[in-house]
Amino acid sequence: MLRELMYGNTRTYLIKGSKGTLLVDTDWAGTLPQFFKAIKQEKMTLDAIDYLLISHYHPDHMGLAQDLMDLGIQLVVMDVQKDFIHQSDYIFGKEGNRNFKPIDDEAVYLLSCANSRSFLADLGIAGEIIHTPGHSEDSVSLVLDSGEAVVGDLYPLEQVLLYDNPLLTKTWNILLSRKLKMVYYAHPLPEDVSHWQSFEEYMADVE
């Protein structure tokens, strides 16, 4: 089951499996009280959240990562992300954000995309975590077998031509080939993409 948990400017998502819960993304450093308020509204407690996955390490997605780790939530860093987990540290430094805690590299759980299906299965979640570059090199998406995908800041289909980035088109083709139903973005509203199985099909529909 997928639930939106928005307590700032980023749509974050809770994926509840039969054996555990995964949170995808956080908001900016300093939003911990808002986060607590949001999970209370969900009638959840912190110990119900087992893992945190960050779609990519931009500051409005990873700001609370170390705070949540300190509270017992395990951060899962994908193999394609490991060189990027400190890329936003300087932004919080520049704004003098005293709430920000850099991620403790020793405490992260490193996972390869190839092993993501069995990792998720242990939580009772059927799906995969795949590398979806285009917005950033370290972007990953959670793709559920039920046809939902949590894609972080991936640029929506309607913007693909604007960016003219072959990597972005390729990412969308990989995602659409999985017969998706709904795409859950970190900022725009969720989008029904069930009509298209490739970017070319989408473009053919654009008159």
Ligand SMILES: [Zn+2]
């Ligand atoms: Zn971003």
